[in-house]
Amino acid sequence: MIQIALLLFGAHFVRRHAYLLGIMGFLWLLAGLIIFVDAFDGVRYFPLTLFGVLLLIESVITLSVASSGIGAQKAVLYFKGGGFFLIALLILANATISNMLLAIILGMAYFVMGLLQMASAWVVRFPGWRAAFGFGLAKIAFALFMFGPYPSHYSATISVFIGVTLMMGGLVTLNVFLRARQLKEGTSVFDLFVPSDVLPKIRKSQLARPVSDNAPVQVQTEPLTVHVWTPEGSSKGAPVPRPVINRYIAAVDINGVISTGHAALEMLPDTYISLYPGTDIDRSPSEFFRILKATRENDVPGQFQPDYNTESQAWCPSNWQVRFNAYNPDGLLRFWQEYRQHEVYNLTYRNCSSSVTYALEAALDGALHDRASGSWQEVLRIMVMPELWIAAQIRKRATTMAWTPGLTLDYARALRAIVHPVSTPWFARLLRVSKASKISVSR
Template sequence: MVKLALLLIGPGAFRRQWSVLAMIGAVFVVLALLLALDISATVTDLTYAALGLVFVGNGLIGGLMALCAPVGVDRRFGLAKAAVSAMVGGLILAAPFQSDWALAILFAIALIVDGAARMTSALLYRYSGWWGITLCGLGEVAMALMILVEWPLPADRNAALCVGLFLGLSGWLLLRLGFLLRTLEDEAAILLLPVFSNRGWYDNAPVLIGEDPPQEHEHPIIVRVWTPAGSIGAPERRPLIDRYLAAVDQNGVISTGHTALELSPDLYISHYPAVEIEHTEQSFLTTVSSKPENDVAGRFIGSYAEEVASWCEADACVTFRTYSQRRLRVYWAGYRQDNRYNLTNRNCSVLVAAALDAALEGVLVSDSPWSRLVRLLLNPDLWVASMIRSRASSMTWTPGLLLDYARALANIVERPEQSWITRLRAALARRRRETPSLDIVAS
């Protein structure tokens, strides 16, 4: 979350105050140690209460916003994330009062599920640094087993261990970001920092001379998405899989969907393999690896009209009016020098996600950056967007993930000053307008 918040606010103000960011990280690490060593019951209870309330509040607001989403928008992802956030917050709040064994089971299940997902995606996609993600997944599973067997810590320390680990990792990230911002050159994008560029997705992040504040433009950025299920004739329904990964038609042919980014009148970002890859269920697993041997020649489509003529209309789009046109154009100019295409590491969605991040750097720049940072960290849309980024970095960007990410970002950057009460009222009013009414005619 912190990484995405700093990206949207921009590194300028935080570069000058890098020591504050590092100091906050150090405080988080100290709190984590206090929890782990059980030195102060008061500190433990206050930490549980604060962290639990943040998670519960985030879940409740996120759930309300998902329920009030426009007609036609898939609300399952937002509701699932909101439910998980509220459940985690409830567990943290209940930690001092619940039975140790019940909490141990719940925490262990969460660790095993997350660890197994990380290991599976790393072993499947084999991207650069996949072994590190695999080790992290193994570590989560090992921690779950230690919690269940109550070794080396007793059962009453399980909750403290999990909360302390969360705080410690967050603190370490803040410490690292603080020191990295200290050495970041004024011309360099924050996306060039190692914490962003571990997959090589931001190698073309812009290095600009002179100021380039994002502003509202007459022509919006339009993110166009062909979801897997929406871009295939008669898909076999597979919930979530055909929304976020791939859809299969009745003949066994697989569609992974597509994404593109358009900025009128002359910029269109769309990456395809030069020779269309025909996917079947038997061959699909052999092509998802990010290894260089799966690289193929690619081609860049010139316009949306050209794509529609050769395929079909996109079934979803998201618009952004506030962005940095210069950063977007510089990123695209660098990326298109290499037309290599890789299904899981250099695909259409990876390109559009990175281009969108480049265009939105500093879009929420403020004279009070710390106040803006706190408000962002309490914004459920930022939590959703951050979780999507995390899942994409351990797997890959897909059209379904990118669509949800773009919608969350649009909620954040297009109306940053709008209160949650105002947003909820507007969403409820929109739902009432868009829900078809039933005319009852007396016979």
């Protein structure tokens, strides 16, 4: 989440305030360690009841604004709000059975996340999959620790969970701080955080367009458009009903043909990023799991489509479009100049969706520079936006599995909600919902 926020704030903001990341990461790590130790010393000082009340309020706010979400954002917000609401009630109950239920719920959440992360790392074999597999194994070990009653008989469940979560968050923030310190003149935030294996191995000094963070991002005359063909929307035959799989992975039609959808990015007048495999890929069910591996033997020659009109006329129009009016055209052109020199396609590692996602991040580098430089109140408002949390969760899932058109669509929608927020903020929408409820009750 912090990484996405820093990308949107831009290089100038990061260089000026990088030290705050170090302070914040250290405080999170220290607070997590204190809470974790406090859970087992026999006397608990952590204000558990106050935490439960705050979590209950947060869950009510999330559930109140969930109906305004777009697409999958609505389901994610309802799931988050409902889960937090249940956990808050169990915390406030503070009984032996409720503490045991909390241990089971939180342990199962970590167990499932760890199992999925290990499975995706083993199947996809993306760069760095061994580290991801190890982190998944650590999550399962922590889940098993949560299941066991020793040594606190479940009374320390929440304190342990919060302590470990804060310590992990502190370590992540300190890692971001160490990387942010490397941000020098002529380097963008996107260059700092983009995976090293995404772009060809050429020197940044060879780029014709240097970075300038003194020029804030302005509203452009032509919108930047993310085009998405979902697997269901691009299926030639009638797809077999599989709601989640069809939305985010692939659709199988009645003839057994697999469709994975497509994504492209367009910046007028002449920039169009749409990566296709240059040769046909066998997508039959018997070969599908083999080609999911992001290994070099599954690399095939790639080709970039010339423009949207040519592509849509040869195939079909995109069934979703997400438009941005404030973006960084120079950042996008720098990325595109480098990225297109490497015409290689890989179904999970370097596909149409990952190409569009990284191009979109390059285009949004510094998109909130003016807002972040205006006041700390605006920075805090951006940091607590639900869409930022949603974008971070989508990105985390995609980078440990694979970017798909469905994930790219949801990610683009979440980023657009941050860059182009609705005129009515979430707290105003909450007040409107509460007033409407009062009126309906009085009637």
